[in-house]
Structure formats: structure tokens, C-alpha cells
Amino acid sequence: MVINIQRPLVSTSEAKEPPVLSVEGVSKKFCRDLKQSLFYGVKDIAADLTGGRRHNHRLRRKEFWALRDINFQLQRGQALGLVGSNGAGKSTLLRILSGLIKPDTGLVRVRGRIAPLIALGAGFNPILSGRENIYANMSILGLSTREIKRRFDDVIDFAEIWEAIDAPVQSYSSGMAARLGFACAVHIDPEILLIDEVLAVGDIKFKMKCHQRLAELREKGTSFILVSHNPYHVLNVCDSSIYLKKGELVLQGDSQDVIRQYEADLRLDGTEKALGWIKLPEKSAAESLGLDILSICFNDKNGNRLDTLQTGEYAELCIQCKAHKPVENVNVGVMISCSSGGGDRVVSITSTADHQTIKLTPGYHEISMKMPYCCLLAGVYSANIYLKEGVFSFDKVKSFRFQVDSEQSTSRSLFYQPRSWEVNS
Ligand SMILES: Nc1ncnc2c1ncn2[C@@H]1O[C@H](COP(=O)(O)OP(=O)(O)OP(=O)(O)O)[C@@H](O)[C@H]1O
Secondary structure (H helix, E strand, C coil): CCCCCCCCCCCHHHHCCCCCEEEEEEEEEEECCHHHHHHHHHHHHHHHHHCCCCCCCCCCCCEEEEEEEEEEEECCCCEEEEECCCCCCHHHHHHHHCCCCCCCEEEEEECCCEEEEECCCCCCCCCCEHHHHHHHHHHHCCCCHHHHHHHHHHHHHHHCCCCCCCCEHHHCCHHHHHHHHHHHHHCCCCCEEEEECHHHCCCHHHHHHHHHHHHHHHHHCCEEEEECCCHHHHHHHCCEEEEEECCEEEEEEEHHHHHHHHHHHHHHHCCCCCCCEEECCCCCCCCCCCEEEEEEEEECCCCCEECEEEECCCEEEEEEEEECCCECCCEEEEEEEEHHHCCCEEEEEECCCCCCCCCECCEEEEEEEEECCECCCCEEEEEEEEEEECCEEEEEEEEEEEEEECCCCCCCCCCCCCCCCCCCC
């Protein structure tokens, strides 16, 4: 689902306002060893109490920097994307910004109320009722009891948990807990919202409602920091982004530039595994289920192998196989997911659904799926390819990785749309 939060018109006078959030030289270290970590924790508390020295700038044994010298600012009404691969430090940064953990060095200055939408519902006490949790949660987020009372009905209406409001939260479904968490956070009218992939939860109706509410908040001037593995979400919501890599801020600026760099790095990281070609050892008749995949690759129009596909260019997917017996109608399935876009499935094709009858005699064959143009955007993809007949599965390749490059301008599109323009007057 694409988040579509309208961009407010930020006037130049607003742009000159002091930032609502300022992060200066923030670093955070963690320890890989739990026992050692507890020992350091006790040592640090003792040093704080006795006025001794804490070695915040130095790594001790088994420690590592989860974040290193992070600097950026967030302006009123600005939506900032936060991208980086697994373990880059995104959640750690959000946890520091929301005050859940303290940085080892540096300073975070916040002007206004900050509402974290990190792991929805995680802040609830499971044995308390929904009602009690609303009071506890919203007061932690900075509202007085009177203000909570005033907004209480709106929160329940938004979360749609009228009947369950006095039941303990542990009896809620994950969707109900998610709705309640979101409702609490957006009803405190925060100046800054921290959103950590949470828009991926809930049913479609709830997502629409969340997006609507976020759009309203943004219109009012609320600032956002959005963490997402999905580049389209970031591009659709955020004008600017920051890119974290192994705890360091390696790039900040226009979202388009930042995402381009992030995706290029992802493709580079996967070069070895994303060859666009796979060859499997031939099976004996005893090992085979009747039809085996021998290799998979992409070819161009002249039958030359393509290591990388190009957006908008011709390509054919070729599956070399060996039939040990006659097969009346093979169903070839091709399911493609985007590795750089959070693993979302983007293509799902079967030859049976395309009304193709593929009849094979015993021997070697090549089945090709010809694509007049590749509609995938630049990125790394993983395909699940299978050969079946009815419900019987002959053979499958679970993760055929390949890469798509692009010289086409696809801007904020989800796929490449071939086009030409004409004016008739
Ligand atoms: N409490 C902790 N103790 C020890 N190590 C931690 C702790 N929290 C996070 N880490 C480590 O810090 C690094 C950064 O983790 P973080 O969760 O911030 O990454 P991330 O960018 O949010 O990753 P993901 O996209 O997978 O959620 C990782 O190596 C993680 O294992």
C-alpha cells in the first residue's frame, strides 16, 4: 500500500523557524554479550553515583557502535525518511529520539510533543484494560488527565474498540492493539511523529483511516520521521531522507537521491548472489519426480544471456528442464518479490492462468517466457519458480536472484509504464 500524505506548502518564513528536532553528535554503543553488558551497566551507574568517569567515547570489550556521531535537523511540517538495511541503527535512533534510551554521547533537542509509533501496542500493559491503558499511555505521551478525558471518546471511536474497552489488552487481537496504539499516538496532537514501519499492520480499512489522519496532521504542520524498507513509501511521503549504514549517517538530502544511493548499495551487496543465472546438478531417474529444472537464466532477443535486466527492455526468462516421462500440461509458476522493497511480491504469473498448454515429451527442453519489455524498476529481485501439473509439484527453485538496472525515468512509479506522447489540435 502506498502512503499518500499530501505535502503542505512550507513558506520560507516557516523554513527559517528553529527546527522542531535537532540531533547533535549522537552516538550509542551496545554490548554483544548480555553478562558483560549487565556488568558495564552496573559500573556506569556506580560511576554516575560516585561522580567517577564514564568512558562514553571509548568502546570496551565486546562493545560496538550501533550509532556513531549522527547529526541532522527536522523542520516544522517536514517529513524525513530514514532508510538503511537491517541492523543499520534506524530503530535505535528512533528509540533515542523518543526518549526510551539515552545516547552515550551527543544531544537531542526537541521543541514540542513527540509521539512514537514504534511497534504499535508495545507500550501497553497487557493486564490493564483498554481504558486504563489509554490513560497510562497518553499521560506518558504528555497529556493531563483532563485532556485525556476530553479526547477519550475520539480515541475509542478511532480505534473502534467500544465493546472491548474494559477488557484487558491481553485479550485483544493484534489488530485491535495496533488500532489502540495508533489512536493514542495521533490524538495527542504531536509536533513530531516517529513512524517505524507500523503502517504495514492492520486491515486495509484501518490503513486508509491512518493515512487520512496522518495527512490531516501533516496539513496542520506535524513533522514526521518515517522508517521504511519500502522505497516507494519513503518517496511518496518524504521530501528529504537520511541514509544510515552500519550506524553512520552516510547521506542526507533529497529522498530521490538518497533512495537511489541506498538501492545501488543494496544491489552491490547482492552482486554475488544476484547473478541472474542458476544451474542445478542433473538428477538421476531415481531422484527425479519426472520433470527437473536444470538451469534458469534471462536471455535477450538474440538468445544471449543477460546478467542484468534493463527496465523497459526486452527479456525472456528461460527454464531448461529434463522430462523423464511424457507430461501432458506443465504449469510454470513465476513469483517475483522485490528484495530491496521489503520482500513484497510484485509479479505472479502462471502458464495455466495464461491458458498455455505446455506438453513435454521425455528429453531436454527449454521453456521461455518472453517479455516485450521488463516493467520492473531498478532493484534486486528474488523469484520463486516452479513446475507443476495440477497440484503435483515436479520441481522448484525457491530463490532465483536477479538484478534490474534502469536508465529510464521512473520517478515515483511502482513499475515502468512504456509510453509516448502526442498532441492533436
Ligand atoms: N539492546 C541491544 N543490545 C545489543 N545490541 C543491540 C540492542 N539493540 C540493537 N542492537 C544492535 O544494534 C544494531 C542496530 O540495531 P537496530 O535495531 O537499530 O537496526 P535497524 O536499522 O532498526 O534494523 P532493522 O531494519 O532490522 O529493524 C544491530 O546490530 C542490533 O543487533
